[in-house]
Amino acid sequence: MSLDSTAPASGTQARVVTSATLTRTDVERLIAANSAANEAGNKEPLHFTDCDFEGADLSRLDLRGAEFHRCTIVETSFFGAMLSHTRWVRCRGREADFASADLVDAAFQSSDLNNTSWRRAKLASASFHSCKLTGANFEACAALGLSFVETLLVGAHLRGLSFRKATLQQLDFSDADLAGVDFREAIFAGGSLKDAHLKGARFDGADLREADLSGVRLVDAALFKGATISHHQAAVLVTELGLRVM
Numbered sequence: 001m002s003l004d005s006t007a008p009a010s011g012t013q014a015r016v017v018t019s020a021t022l023t024r025t026d027v028e029r030l031i032a033a034n035s036a037a038n039e040a041g042n043k044e045p046l047h048f049t050d051c052d053f054e055g056a057d058l059s060r061l062d063l064r065g066a067e068f069h070r071c072t073i074v075e076t077s078f079f080g081a082m083l084s085h086t087r088w089v090r091c092r093g094r095e096a097d098f099a100s101a102d103l104v105d106a107a108f109q110s111s112d113l114n115n116t117s118w119r120r121a122k123l124a125s126a127s128f129h130s131c132k133l134t135g136a137n138f139e140a141c142a143a144l145g146l147s148f149v150e151t152l153l154v155g156a157h158l159r160g161l162s163f164r165k166a167t168l169q170q171l172d173f174s175d176a177d178l179a180g181v182d183f184r185e186a187i188f189a190g191g192s193l194k195d196a197h198l199k200g201a202r203f204d205g206a207d208l209r210e211a212d213l214s215g216v217r218l219v220d221a222a223l224f225k226g227a228t229i230s231h232h233q234a235a236v237l238v239t240e241l242g243l244r245v246m
Contacts, residue, residue, distance in 0.1 A: 015044060021052040027061060045085075059097075084122075174212075203227040213237070 015034050020026070034046050045065030052072045059079040066086050073093040084104040091111040099119040106126045113128075115135040123138075125145040133148075137157040146161070150170040158173075162182040171191040178196050185205040192212035204226040213233050216224075221237055229237075 016047040016049060017051055018048075019050045020048075022048075022056065024057050024061075027053075027056070027058055027063075031062060198223055208233065 015030075015037065017030060022030075030046060034044075038044070045067065046063065047067045047069070048071050049069045050071065051068070053076045054072050054074045055076065057077045058081060059077045060081055061078075062082040063086060064082050064084050066083070068086070068088045068091050070090045071088075071092075073091055073096045075095045075097075076093070077097045078101050079097050080100045081098075082102050083098075083106055084102050086103070086106045088106070088108045088111055090109070091113075093111060093113045093116060095115045096113065097117045098121050099117045100121060101118075102122045103118075103126050104122050104124045106123075108126075108128045108131050110130045111128075112132045113136060114132050116133065117137045118141050119137055119139045121138075121141045123141050123143045123146045126143075127147045127149070128151050129149045131148075131151045133156055134152050134154040135156060136153070138161060139157055139159060141161075143161050147166070148168070148171055152172045153176050154172055155175045156173075157177045158181055159177050160180045163186045164182045165185045167187045167189055168191055169189045171188075173196045174192050174194040176196045178193075178198050178201050180200040181198075181202075183201060183203045183206045186203075187207045188209075188211035190210050193208075193216065194212050195215035198216075198220045201223055203224050206224075206227040208224065208227050209230040211233075213229070213236060216237060
């Protein structure tokens with residue numbers, strides 16, 4: 001494991017750690033070395049590429065601005081860590097714990113984050129693009145400006161989040177807990193609400209014409225008052241009454 005200096009086109013120095021298996025002690029040493037370099041005037045965040053943090057306890061560490069490329073963070077604990085402005089690309093992170101972490105303006109792309117915990121995390125302006133978040137728990141997180149694009153949220157716990165006026169691109173909410181979620185004036189560009197738990201969710205003014213509404217029960221239909229749906233979707237909802245549409 002080493003801390004290397006490389007010279008990007010800009011001429012600034014970036015610390016890059018590549019193909020290393022890292023423990024908490026290793027990461028603490030890297031943070032300290034990077035902080036010393038920053039104090040010397042070379043202000044660059046840590047870059048981790050193809051590194052393995054599986055099962056490591058990285059709770060409450062200061063990794064602000066760090067970049068993680070193709071890293072393994074399976075069952076890694078980032079509880080209470082400072083992770084604002086971090087970037088995560090093609091990482092594998094099943095059951096990682098981000099609870100109570102500061103992830104303001106963090107960006108996750110093409111990463112496997114199934115069954116992760118984000119409880120009480122600060123996720124303002126954070127983004128997830130082409131990620132797998134099946135079974136993820138976002139309970140009580142601070143989520144102003146949080147965005148998801150082309151992401152699997154199957155069975156995820158999203159209770160109470162707001163997607164008001166958002167354009168939701170290919171989000172799969174199948175079987176998700178969406179109780180109390182605010183979808184007012186949201187536009188569903190594809191995606192699915194199949195068999196989602198919708199108690200108390202709000203869809204006033206939402207455009208649902210491209211969403212999969214299969215499995216929506218009659219008891220849920222009233223939630224869609226004021227929303228726009230297609231003729232086909234209306235027919236599907238009517239069949240829940242046991243009627244045939246001719």
